Amino acid sequence: MFKIMIIEDDEKIRKIVADTLTKWKYEVVEVMEFDHILDEFEKSQPDLVLLDINLPTFDGFYWCQQIRAISSVPILFLSSRNQNMDIIELLWQLLFV
Template sequence: MDRIFIVEDDPTITAAMLQEFHKWQYIAQTVTSWDHVIDEIQNFNPDIVLMDITLPTFDGFYWTNQLRQLSKVPIIFISAAEMDPNAVRAIAAGADDYIVKPFSLNVLVSKIQAVIRRTKQAAKPMETLTFEDYQLTILTNELKHGDVSVKLTPTEGTILKLLFLNAGKLVTKKQLMQTIWQGGLFIEESVLTVNMSRLRDKLAQVNLRNRLVTERGHGYRLVAADEL
């Protein structure tokens, strides 16, 4: 069974989530000490973390930054704050998705299922995809070029996988959102934009940034050097 760690200090919301997750046969745990959040997450070894923003000690952005130094576990932010700019900040900090309170538990479960499924698919032993002399290892979400390698998040790896598979062709925003976020029904386009910006920064480390071309209003293309 999949394991969910809940970083949320509202007992009513926590109780509702625990009850819902039990129905779906998830194993869920909540924080017992707000001074040892990261230790508790690591000891529980979850498949996904649900992270609130406003918390008793440090906020969710702090804990996400701390966790990202140690783990690539998927993180969904849950907050009463408005979608922007907190969604942008959450994704930039390393979150994989974002949901605003009040929310439907069915929508939350759908998001959890989509993120866990995407993460497990990325973890399957699959082939290495290539684009010219660049290699993307699906198993580890690692991009290599010569002696340089860049570690991507599962979401970034999924985006680059689509671009590699469709090199030279337009990959629409709709295609990306449907693939990454289970049809893209519960996600803002701004979240995709932030992920693309973060991916571009990592592509710059292997001189691939300028090869990812934005076609405004449509989507993105990974182009050959002679197309620039």
């Protein structure tokens, strides 16, 4: 079964995404401890990561770098941020880090 990790601190958004993916028969891992994201990633070994930018402690850009250091798993950013610099940073993270 295809496993998707959701890293989103807004519980309502996380639950909506998780419920939708579950209905489509995906296995879902919801991260709720935002200081231990890399540990959860290594433990669950997801096939895809859905990653928010605005997270407590460290942002999604940081966690993208940490995941990229150990894995080439596909990462999709979920965010309401729409400033040009945010978009450039997202592309940089996904293409060059």
